[in-house]
Amino acid sequence: MESADLSAVWLTLKLATTVTTLLLVFGTPIAWWLARTRSPLKGIVGAVVALPLVLPPTVLGFYLLVVMGPHGPIGRFTEALGLGLLPFTFPGLVIASVFYSLPFVVQPIQNAFEAIGDRPLEVAATLRASPWDAFWSVAVPLARPGFLSGAILGFAHTVGEFGIVLMIGGNIPDKTRVVSVLIYDHVEALEYTQAHWLAGGMVAFSFLVLLGLYTFNPARQKAL
Amino acid sequence: MKRTLPLLLALFAALSARADEVQVAVAANFTGPMQVIAALFERDTGHKASLAFGSTGKFYAQIANGAPFQVLLAADDETPAKLVKEGYAVAGTPFTYAIGKxxxxxxxxxxxxxxxxxxxxxxxxxxxxxxxxxxxxxxxxxxxxxxxxxxxxxxxxxxxxxxxxxxxxxxxxxxxxxxxxxxxxxxxxxxxxxxxxxxVPGNLYDPIRQDAVILAKGKDKVAAVALMSYLKGDKAKEVIKSFGYELH
The missing domain is CATH 3.40.190.10 (Periplasmic binding protein-like II)
Incomplete structure (x- = not known):
């Protein structure tokens, strides 16, 4: 492998780790709310969270490019803050990937929360646990398989992302040139040997991730 | 129904004998002119040109792996030559249809x-x-x-x-x-x-010669040959020039 390939692998892992961490932090409250709420807004929020499952990445990529560009609302906002524009930057990729992988993290966690039911939390309340305490010492440990599935799927899905990165990344070495884009590059330039190395690596990686998920977390198989 | 079916089949056969369809892979930069030329081509010859737009490198990979394209309008002159050499395109057919600016x-x-x-x-x-x-x-x-x-x-x-x-x-x-x-x-x-x-003045970069070629799947296909000669005709040349290309 050449150094360009290695740096793309490193960048991809960095992106996936950042995105997974952010999704666990921001996705968990969303999953909790979706699992517990009786609000009429539940349907709307659930549908928005699931949108990336059915939308082509080109739709997300195109809108993000327009919205984060200099004429879009987010673009104007980030420029006003002195942050510059998000397309063609690593933070831009992170934000795009958070949207793209959102359902893959939120849904398994939400399912796990829902599976717990009301009873353990009611019991915790009768033992004078505050809701905050009950969440951390009852709900989270019980939902552990959901967190594991969500984290693994979010990570793997971000590694496998292509369409959005292609549309808003600009293919910059060390900033936005992730493995999937580099494979595409190699194929376009007819460098099939290098393409095979990376593409084969992706197949092996994805298989191992899913194998691990199914082997060590058999209860979650049905949820997939 | 028993009578209409053979009738319909005969009708289709008659139509397809006259109007042929050609699958064309078109370099992305030539999208605009090719849409105009394809419409003129259909009007003048009765053949239909079905267009796919993309990068030349991707088309090469697809053609080498059995894509059903019959004609390629590349963004360079190297890819058509390579396709001919490897047997995916018909020798003697490549010609420069436009020089890009x-x-x-x-x-x-x-x-x-x-x-x-x-x-x-x-x-x-x-x-x-x-x-x-x-x-x-x-x-x-x-x-x-x-x-x-x-x-x-x-x-x-x-x-x-x-x-x-x-x-x-x-x-x-x-x-x-x-x-x-x-x-x-x-x-x-x-x-x-x-x-x-x-x-950009032409002396700052090598001419972008864009070659067209008949692919192996388009060999001896009436519409493919017709499209190639249509591209060399005055009407197509006028469109190509109006989009800012130079001609060979």
Missing amino acids: LVLWSTDPKLVDGKGEVLKKGGFKHLALANPKAAPYGAAGLQVMTKLGVAESIKPLLVQGENIAQTHQFVSTGAAELGFVAYSQVIKNGQIGAGSGWL
Whole structure:
């Protein structure tokens, strides 16, 4: 492998780790709310969270490019803050990937929360646990398989992302040139040997991730 | 029903005998002119041209792996020659249908001056370029910057589109302030339509010869041969010129 390939692998892992961490932090409250709420807004929020499952990445990529560009609302906002524009930057990729992988993290966690039911939390309340305490010492440990599935799927899905990165990344070495884009590059330039190395690596990686998920977390198989 | 079915079949047979369909792979920069030419071609010959647009490198990979294209309008002259050599295209059929021109373009009416001085002066954060490894217009843009001695200073500002259409999209959405695109993408009534641009002088880059070729799947196909000769005709030439290409 050449150094360009290695740096793309490193960048991809960095992106996936950042995105997974952010999704666990921001996705968990969303999953909790979706699992517990009786609000009429539940349907709307659930549908928005699931949108990336059915939308082509080109739709997300195109809108993000327009919205984060200099004429879009987010673009104007980030420029006003002195942050510059998000397309063609690593933070831009992170934000795009958070949207793209959102359902893959939120849904398994939400399912796990829902599976717990009301009873353990009611019991915790009768033992004078505050809701905050009950969440951390009852709900989270019980939902552990959901967190594991969500984290693994979010990570793997971000590694496998292509369409959005292609549309808003600009293919910059060390900033936005992730493995999937580099494979595409190699194929376009007819460098099939290098393409095979990376593409084969992706197949092996994805298989191992899913194998691990199914082997060590058999209860979650049905949820997939 | 028993009687109408053979009748319908006969009708289809009659129609298909007269009007043939040709599957054409078209380089992204030639999208605009080819849509016009295909409409004229259909009107004048009765044949139908079904068009797919994309990058030449991707088309090469698809054709080498059995894609059903019958004619390729490439963005370079190397790919058709390579396809012929490898037996995926018909020898003797490649010809230059257009010579592409490069433009440094921005939607900002003031950014790009008529001499390309902006490349030396700077004042922009991103310059869009088609992937120079795969796209001829990208390679040409890189050549221009190298000749002007600005390639190294601009390198950190480069953002790459996977083909010239995406590169144009980066610039037209304003995500990149300026970029090297095909003249055919921004021409309107014989000049650069919107924003500001610099039509790069031909001595700064090698001519972008765009060759067409009949592919192995289009061999002896009536519509494929008809399309190739139509491309050489006056009507097509006029369209090609009006989109800012030079002719061979």
